[in-house]
Amino acid sequence: MLANGPVLEKVLPPGIRVDNLTLRFDAHTIFESLSFEIRGGEFVALLGSSGVGKSSLLKIIGGLAKATSGTVIGTDGLPIQNRIAYMGQQDLLFPWLNVFENVTLGARLRREKIDKAWAEHLLERVGLSTRHKTLPSALSGGMRQRAAIARTLYERRPIVLMDEPFSALDAITRSMVQDLAAELLEGRTVLLITHDPMEACRLGHHLMVLSGHPAKLGTPITVAGKPPRSPDDPELQKSQGELLRLFVENAR
Ligand SMILES: Nc1ncnc2c1ncn2[C@@H]1O[C@H](COP(=O)(O)OP(=O)(O)OP(=O)(O)O)[C@@H](O)[C@H]1O
Numbered sequence: 001m002l003a004n005g006p007v008l009e010k011v012l013p014p015g016i017r018v019d020n021l022t023l024r025f026d027a028h029t030i031f032e033s034l035s036f037e038i039r040g041g042e043f044v045a046l047l048g049s050s051g052v053g054k055s056s057l058l059k060i061i062g063g064l065a066k067a068t069s070g071t072v073i074g075t076d077g078l079p080i081q082n083r084i085a086y087m088g089q090q091d092l093l094f095p096w097l098n099v100f101e102n103v104t105l106g107a108r109l110r111r112e113k114i115d116k117a118w119a120e121h122l123l124e125r126v127g128l129s130t131r132h133k134t135l136p137s138a139l140s141g142g143m144r145q146r147a148a149i150a151r152t153l154y155e156r157r158p159i160v161l162m163d164e165p166f167s168a169l170d171a172i173t174r175s176m177v178q179d180l181a182a183e184l185l186e187g188r189t190v191l192l193i194t195h196d197p198m199e200a201c202r203l204g205h206h207l208m209v210l211s212g213h214p215a216k217l218g219t220p221i222t223v224a225g226k227p228p229r230s231p232d233d234p235e236l237q238k239s240q241g242e243l244l245r246l247f248v249e250n251a252r
């Protein structure tokens with residue numbers, strides 16, 4: 001703080017408050033009375049076996065699907081749907097738009113001026129600087145995913161929801177893009193679905209595991225230290241061990 005100068009306060013984004021959320025498809029209850037809170041500015045990784053209900057939960061939080069009952073609201077008491085950037089499992093790139101046009105699509109739809117420098121910076125950071133004019137059909141699966149990540153980051157929303165965003169990337173690119181996400185999403189409220197315990201422990205402040213039928217959330221695991229953690233960080237390894245033990249217990 002500068003003496004007699006302005007106090008530079010960091011404005012925290014809103015967190016997410018989920019209260020008594022229940023989801024049923026016919027007689028099948030996916031989860032029941034799920035309640036939890038993600039504090040503003042925290043990066044939470046959500047894990048759990050396939051089909052347990054992770055994507056459904058993320059879509060409900062993002063306002064893309066309806067819960068049977070329960071509420072989702074910002075920790076500031078206001079709705080969050082218009083403050084979210086959402087990246088789903090499918091990259092949803094528009095096939096007739098090139099990479100640059102896809103990344104800046106949100107601005108186009110809102111009829112805003114396009115921040116060309118920001119889009120170019122992101123495309124460079126995800127390794128697509130020579131692909132601005134390429135159509136999605138001419139990209140590999142990993143490239144498409146990187147374009148979708150750039151599009152999500154372009155939005156600069158206070159809350160970011162991501163469903164397995166790095167799954168199609170090779171190990172080296174994945175590590176590079178994880179570093180980029182940790183850097184650019186620092187200070188935002190993030191909920192990331194991943195099947196990769198290492199990824200969760202590299203990036204998350206807290207880890208939540210959804211398990212059982214109907215699914216419940218266990219006590220969150222807190223990972224000490226600042227993301228992105230190096231793979232040989234003892235805190236990462238400790239949390240990864242804790243997570244794997246939990247998976248084994250849940251499978252019994
Ligand atoms: N629209 C729907 N109608 C009926 N059942 C559905 C619908 N959407 C999801 N389900 C069911 O809800 C359950 C949870 O699905 P969901 O996609 O949320 O799981 P997940 O944990 O994200 O799985 P994965 O890790 O494989 O992506 C599954 O049994 C799925 O078949």
